[in-house]
Amino acid sequence: MFDWVKLLTLIITSLFFMNSVFASERKFNLGKIALKKEVAGWDIDVRPDGKGAPIGKGNAIKGEEIYAEVCASCHGDFGEGIDRWPELVGGHDSLDTHDPIKTTGSYWPYASTIYDYIYRAMPFGAAQSLSHDETYQIVAYLLYMNEIIEEDFELTEKNIGKIKMPNRNGFLLPDPRPDVKIINGKPCMKNCTVPLKIIGKARDIDVTPEENKS
């Protein structure tokens, strides 16, 4: 005869076993389980592959308006950067020159990062005040100004992970340091051949803040 009680016990114990294998025990019993909606409110990051991108859309035509309204006062109408505020547009072909200009267009390897950063941190002083659609619109405007997409291109959560950024392959991994000559802790101690001519003095450049003598 089939032993229902045994089978039930087997199911229960195997469920318990699976649970303890796949979900480890809590060791200290501290903290609380996060609710889905709590996580949803704080988990705002967007990954290079587009994971985490919220549902929404926007193009550069709409983006230009809102950018002019909330961003241009610091970053300039064309992303050129007013005074010392960062520039956001241009700098193409400048990275290997003596005066590299690193912008969202010339330097940033992923469009997702532009979305992620603007949504979380801009406008400066009013973080997370933009709607998702507004953020897509502004990102589309910056991509358009950097000649990466067309003016009417509809940027969405589905294609933000697929935008090809000009400097996508501009980064080197892994870290090659220590990259200086290995001398095994035994550097020259006496009569070393070293340059001894003074070729520059900070004092002559004269940009050190003057001490307040009050």
Next chain:
Amino acid sequence: MKKYKLNNFKLNRRDLLAGTASLGAMTFASKSVLSDENKSKNLPPNLPEWTSELGEGVDANPYGMPSEFEKNVIRRNVEWLTASTESSVNFTPIQDLEGIVTPNGLCFERHHGGVSIINPKDFRLMINGLVDREMIFTLEDLKRFPQVNKFYFLECAANGGMEWRGSQLNGCQYTFGMIHNVQYTGVKLSDLILETGLKPKAKWVLAEGSDSSGMTRSIPIEKILDDCIIAWAMNGEALRSEQGYPARLIVPGWEGNMWVKWIRRLEFGDMPYMTREETSKYTDLLSDGKARMFTWVMDAKSVVTSPSPEKPILHKGIHQLRGLAWSGRGKIKRVDVSLDGGKNWKTAELHEPIMSKSLARFTFPFEWNGQELLIQSRAIDETNYVQPTIQELQKIRGVNSIYHNNSIATWLVSKTGKVDNVRLG
């Protein structure tokens, strides 16, 4: 128009011209402390004023401050570096400090959206992503975990970043002061994870701050499990607001930007997040236009804090040269000092304690008889890495990389005892 850039800092020709006098004026003001010029009535054989009257009682200073005679020992910023002080940096006055502990109020600050003021009751640390249980911890929860107490240095990757092309700032504070060293109290992330469990696919952690910049960095899981800490105290007291109160991330030996302040969330994932701080910033541009990414470790470095541009030599005769050395790869093993621009070296005395990924103090006695000196120091860490010259770094990395300038600096002592930051070539 010529531009020198440091992170978000723009400096152009106009700024260069707008700059006025250098630290020279300040350094020579300190001449008045020479005892032979002192006409005070408090000197022997007279009775000093403070002896003949009562001082303040125990209720005068519930939280004590430094002596009024130490009011020069402060963090300083360089106004023209940035457009706003909320997205800026100031520098630790390392030239005025002794030993290896940085007092809490002097630890340099780097913010991207100002200092958040957080009621600890409203603090929550969320852990989500590839964990068995997504969880939320209060500060009280964190304090009930097993705790650790560890000394670590925190150095900004851009410390010395203004000096890649030449000597620009005439001060030990401005060229080496993006560093501090404190004892942290906190909980190891490897212990926190015992509570949430970890999915086998978890390879990276996104650490996120709750400040108005929403600071975020990706950290590989090996480092997180090795020695990372969520700290709530520094040097025995609660974190200062500007250092992330009520809790921050500690990433020993790695660049300061990763030590997320005002921490609110750790997300476990299977790939790096490529945040703005690890793409646009904190990547090291080489001369061919390619940039190194994820250059986390702070290589061995040292600095002579006195004599230095702020600490001229005021007397002939014996002096104790002082300095600091550190390495993100472990303990400092040796520090050498040169007084002739690197031609001849002598080994300095290292002072206990020497701890891994912490500042180490060195001293070196020398005689000064009014001759010119070119002072340098060179750190060697326990991996036998030797602190390089700027020329060695420039040969490999060019001059545009901003970050990770751990080269040897040169202080020129003139015949009058005045000290200058100079570049040899």
